[in-house]
Amino acid sequence: MRQSGPSGFRIGIDLGGTKTEAVALSPSGDVVAQERVPTIKGDYAATIATISGLVTRTENQIGQTCTVGIGMPGAASRETGLVKNANSTWLIGKPLQKDLEEALKRPIRLQNDANCFAVSEAIDGAGKDTEIVFGVILGTGVGAGIAIRGECLEGRNAIAGEWGHNPLPAPMDDERRGPLCYCGRHGCIETFLSGPAFERQYAEACGTEIGAHEIETLAASGDSRADAVMRRYEERLARALASVINILDPDVIVLGGGLSNIRRLYDTVPTLWEPHVFSDSVKTRLSPPMHGDSSGVRGAAWLWPPSL
Template sequence: MKIGIDLGGTKIECVVISQDNHIIFRERLPTPKGDYLGILDSIESLVNKTLPYAPHNTPIGIGIPGTLSSDTGTIKNANTTCLIGEPLDQDLAVMLNRPIKLANDANCFIWSEFCDGAAKGKTNAFGVIIGTGVGGGLVVNHQLVNGLNGIAGEWGHNPLPHFGLEQRPCYCSKEDCVETYLSGPAFEKSFLDASPQTTATSVGSEEIVSLARIGDPLAKQHLDNYAKMLAASLTSVINIVDPDIIVLGGGMSNIDELYELVPKYLQEYVFSDTIHTPIVKAKHGDSSGVRGAAWLWNE
C-alpha cells in the first residue's frame, strides 16, 4: 500500500494506492488559508481516514508547493507562503508517528507520469505544470533530480525570453518570471490587457479558448502568442537537458491546440535541425501529483 498527499493552494488531497496501483481511497479538504497549524490538522484528519485501507505505519509521501531546504530543514520557495520556514516533514512525522517524505509538487507530477503514465518506459523526462502557477520536474536516468539547491526543474522562475512585454513582478520577488506570463491567471490577464474596449474585469481561460475556436481574431492571436512563449521557454529545457519526452499538466495543459502549436514554434528556437521531442498531455491528469507523492517511497 502507498499513501500520497497533494498539498495544494486550494485543496489537500489524500489517496491510498493498492499493490496493483489502483486508487482505493480518495478524500479532499480545502486548504486552510494562511494557517500552518490548520494545514497540519487537515493532513492528520485525512490520514486518519486511511486507516481502514492501509496499515497505521504506512509511510506517506507528500507533494508540496515549494522545496525542502537542505540548509535549514524547512520549506522554501512556497507560493503557499505560510509553509515557508516551517519544518513540515518533522512536524508531521511527530504528529502521525510514521515516516514522511516530501517533494516538490512538480517532481511528484513527473514521477507519477514516469512510473506508470505518459512517460513510462522513457529514460529522461521533463514534467511541466502550467496552471495557477508554473513548475517543472526532471527525471534523468530513471531518477528524480533535485539538484544542489533543491530547485532542479524550476523553469517557471527563469526569466521569460524577451518578447517586448511589460515587466511583471512575481511572488518570488523577482520580475519577468515565466510564471507571470504562462500561468492560467497570466493568460487571462494578458487577454484583458490586450482588450482595451472590454468592460469585463475577469475572463476565464476556457472562455478565451472558446472564442479562439470560433474565429475571434484577438483570442486566436492571444492563444498563438501564448504557444510561442511556451515554446521559447521550453527551448531552454530541450537545449540543456534534451529529454526523451515533455509531459504537460495543470489546467492550461487541457488546451488541445498547444500540442500542435508548441512543436511548430519549437522549430524556430531549438538548437537542432530536427526536433523529435514529444510534447504530450499527462495520462493521469489532476491525479498525477497525488499519485506521484504516493510513489515517492519507490523512488
C-alpha cells in the same frame, strides 16, 4: 478495524494551491481510495490539520496503516529543513516535514509537487519507457520536475527543474522588465505562463475577467481577441520550453496543472519551438498527462517503494 504496521499500501498527498488531494495505492499500484478538499490558503496550522485529516480518513477507509508521501510547492532547504521557494507563501520558513511527522506520528517523505508529477508520468504515464521526462505544472504557479529513468532528479540545492523562476527567454520589447513575481524579481516565466497570468493577459486585452477554460472556448468559437491571447501564450510557452530542450534534451515534456487541459497546445507549441531549438530536428514529444490532474498525487505515493 485498521491494521497497524507497514502494509505495502501507500498514501500520496498533493498539497496544491487550490486543492489538497489524497490517494491510496495498493502494493500493485492500483488506486483504492481518493479524496479532494479545498486548500485553506494563508493558514499553516490548517494545512497541517487538512493533511492529517486526509491521512486519517483514508486509512480508516481502507483499514490499513500506510506510508505517506507528500508533494508540496517549493522544497525543503538542505541547510535548515525549512520550506523555501513555495508560491503557497504561508509555507515558507516552516518546518513542514517535522510538523507533519509529529502530527502523523511516523516518518514521511516530502518532495516538490512537480517532481512527484514527473516521476508519476515517468513510471507508468506519458513518459513510460523513456529516459528523460520533464514534467511541467502550468497552474497557480509554474513549476517543473525532472525524472531520469523513472527517478526524481533533485539536484545539489534541491531545485532541479525550477524552470518557472528563470527569465522568459528572448523577451520582446513589451515583455521587458516583465511583471513582478512573488519571488521579488521581474519577468519570471511564471509571471507569463501561470493560470492567473494567462487570465490576466486576457483581461488586459479584452477588459473582461474570465477563466482559462472560457478563453479556450471563445478562441475555438472564432473569437479573434481570445485567439490572439492564446497565440501569444503559445508562443511564449514555446520559447520557454525550447530553452529546456537545449539544456536537458528530454524525450518527452508532459504538461500538468489546469492549463494542460488546453488541447491545442499539443499541436501548436511543438511547431513554434523548433526555431528556438539548437538542432536540425526536434524529436522531443509534448504530451498531456496520462493520469490527468491526479498524476502528482500518485507520484507522491510512489515516493515510498511498495515493499516498505
